[in-house]
Each structure stands twice: as structure tokens, then as C-alpha cells.
Amino acid sequence: MSPEPIALSYGRGHLPVRLPPGSVGHVIRKQPLPKLADPAAALAAVLADPIGSRPLAELARDRKSACILVCDITRPVPNRLFLRPMIEVMIASGIPLAEISILVATGLHRPNLGDELAELIGDPWVLEHVRIVNHDARDDAAHVDLGYTPVRRTPVKIDRLFAEADLRIATGLVEPHFMAGWSGGRKVIAPGVAHHETIRTFHSARFMEDPLAVQCNLIGNPLHEEQLEIVRMLGEVYAVNTVLDEDRDLVCITFGEIIASHQSAVDFVSAATQVPLDRRFSTVVTSSAGYPLDKTYYQTIKGMVTPLDILAPGGTLIIASECSEGFGSPEFRDAQARLVALGPDRFLATLTARRLAEIDEWQTEMQLKPMRLGEVALFTTGLAGESRRLTGVTLIDDVDAAIARSVARSGDPHVAVIPEGPYVVPRFAP
Known part of the structure; x- marks a missing residue:
């Protein structure tokens, strides 16, 4: 048999x-991880009690605008879970709906449009009522020039819609990444909404051939270190980080200051993802x-x-x-x-x-x-x-x-x- x-x-x-x-x-x-029994309740809890920051309702108070980054179609992020609740909190805290934008972090990938965009966003109300823009890394005028990272001298140009927003939130999926160590968090900013010169610099051979630029490694990883420098140059940024199991069900969600909340999600999933043989x-x-x-x-x-x-x-x-x-x-x-x-x-x-x-x-x-x-x-x-x-x-x-x-x-x-x-x-x- x-x-x-x-x-x-x-x-x-x-x-x-x-x-x-x-x-x-x-x-x-x-290794199997317990599924979240009530993802909506888990989201509400992390928005109210974030990592390294005030609750979202307080962060949104007195802000004039907000920009939320979402990964492009290549990542199965459960956007349908968190986009509308986050936007409703922002509106209740005084940010006009017309001043809230969603920016698709395409990096140098093609834009997501039509049915694909609807699948990506996952919520018809958000699709109908919120401004959604695809990042274009080749559009020079659409970026703000922040100068250069201090050590490796990477040119830092970031999408203007995100850089100039009063409240900036990245969202994404934390999973192993074969160059940057882990996806999500800071990676949704760069390369997600960076100019092509920024992306092409830290995708050059001097970074790619570095033995520390490998999956699940953040210590000494030059890509990760450049991404952290870019976050510091931007200033105040927050993030929603999600972790999925093999069934694509949610097992972890974090919110808060972008570096700390991303690290928390990495800490949660790291041991389960790496399998010793x-x-x-x-x-x-x-x-x-x-x-x-x-x-x-x-x-x-x-x-x-x-x-x-x-x-x-x-x-x-x-x-x-x-x-x-x-x-x-x-x-x-x-x-x-x-x-x-x-x-x-x-x-x-x-x-x-x-x-x-x-x-x-x-x-x-x-x-x-x-x-x-x-x-x-x-x-x-x-x-x-x-x-x-x-x-x-x-x-x-x-x-x-x-x-x-x-x-x-x-x-x-x-x-x-x-x-x-x-x-x-x-x-x-x-």
C-alpha cells in the first residue's frame, strides 16, 4: 500500500x-500556535493597550491627518480585520475621514487595482469611503528627501503621503524574510514606500552578499539596521503586526511604537518558526x-x-x-x-x-x-x-x-x- x-x-x-x-x-x-479565539477582541485590546505608546484613541486626538500602510497583494495580511476598526477610532478621536489615507506599500512591485485591490483591502466599506493610493517608487515628486543614513550612506526618500501625515501607522505580516530577517514593521516603510534609489541601494550586492543578511536574523543584519535608521529619521511611527498559522488564521497581533511592537511579534513567532534538525x-x-x-x-x-x-x-x-x-x-x-x-x-x-x-x-x-x-x-x-x-x-x-x-x-x-x-x-x- x-x-x-x-x-x-x-x-x-x-x-x-x-x-x-x-x-x-x-x-x-x-510548531503549532494557539489560534486567537476572538480576533476582533484581540485587536481592540492591543489598540487600547499598545507596546511603547499611548492607545490609538489618544494618539489620534488632535491630529489633522493619518496614513495607514498596507502590504501589497503578495502578503496574506488580514487587512479586513483591522482597517475599519482603526479608522473608526481615528474618526471618533477627531481626524476627518477625508484626511485618512491608505497607502499600498508596493515597493517596486506593480500597483494593486480593481478586484485585486478589493481582495487586498478586504472590506467594502473601507474601499468605498477611504482614499487608497498605490505607492509609486519611480515618481520623484511623490517622495520626501530625508538625506542619508549616517553609516552606510543610503539615500532616504520616502513617499510624501506617509512622511507628511500627522499620524503614521504601518501594518503587516511578521514572517521569515530571506534577506531582511523578518518581514513586517519597519520593512513596510522601506522598501515598502521608499523611492527606487533607496530600494536599489540596500538591495545592492554589498548588502545582499553580507552573510548576516539572512532569514530570521536581525543582529548585525545590514538591511535591518538600515531600516531602523530610516524609521529613526522619519520620527514618530506606529505599527500593527500580525502573525498567521499554516491555516492563515491569526495567532498574534501587536500594536504600538513600530520597532518595539515589531520586535514583540518576532519574539512571539521566532521559536515556533525555526525548526532544528x-x-x-x-x-x-x-x-x-x-x-x-x-x-x-x-x-x-x-x-x-x-x-x-x-x-x-x-x-x-x-x-x-x-x-x-x-x-x-x-x-x-x-x-x-x-x-x-x-x-x-x-x-x-x-x-x-x-x-x-x-x-x-x-x-x-x-x-x-x-x-x-x-x-x-x-x-x-x-x-x-x-x-x-x-x-x-x-x-x-x-x-x-x-x-x-x-x-x-x-x-x-x-x-x-x-x-x-x-x-x-x-x-x-x-
């Missing part, structure tokens, strides 16, 4: 995979965490980088990602074309001398990490033709068969399977 299939997160559902006979499966998941594997099977993170190949690379600590040198990393929206931006496509044409070493050499990274080439640079360690095999139903070639990795049509080939080639029967992809960080801890 064949073993029960393991369900990988894939698109809006799951992809069943079966391990070959004689193999030993190691399914790696986050006493061995490395010649076959690692993972996902891009399903929708919405696996909408593009661009985002898929996060899932390739996160499990590298447990991939044995020369092993095979098998990743499933729907790529329902295709490849990614034209700039990312150009970077991948250069990678395929030049090869990894020559491609990296073109990056290291530059002060500013080209837009979206940093994701291609991150793909070099798994390519240096072993073979990357991709299963996707969303890419065709030239897009498949430009991935620069091995394309497979059958995950089960790819696992069997890898086990047979390596002689190692142990297979690591990470159903939730980059939302789980396995660590080699002998």
Missing part, C-alpha cells in the same frame, strides 16, 4: 506528493507557500533560499510554485536572461561593482545561493515557453518522479518535505 500523500501549499489549494518506497519522510512544519538532506522538497506568494516566479525564489541550511552539498532542492501570474516584472526577466547567458559567476561579477542595483535583479542574485549548493528543480503549471528557460533551473513535470530520481542518485533515503515553504525555516543543529 502506497504511503499517504503529503500536501504542499500550491496556488489556492494543495499539491499532493508521494515519496518513493523505501524512503524516509521528514515533514517539517512550524540533526541532519542535512540530499533531497529537500518545498513550496512557495501557495497563494499569494506563489503568483510569480520572482517570489518563488524565496522558497528556494529558505531551506538551504539543511540541503546537503550537491543535493537536489525540489520546489512547487504555481506562478499563476507568470514570471514577474520585465526588469526581473532581463536579469534572469543575463544570468542564463552569463552563468552564475559572471553574472555576480557584474553586480559587485555597482552602487545601485538594477530593479529586481536582487532576486536573481538570491537565486545564486541555491544554485551554488546543488540542483534546483521546479514544478509549475504557470510558466510556458521562453519563461521556463529563463528560470535558469531544471523544470520538472512530476514531483514524485523527481523525488525518486534524487533519492536513487544520492543513495540517501531521507527526504525533507516543507509544505509551507518559506514560512518555515529549518536549521541544521547537530
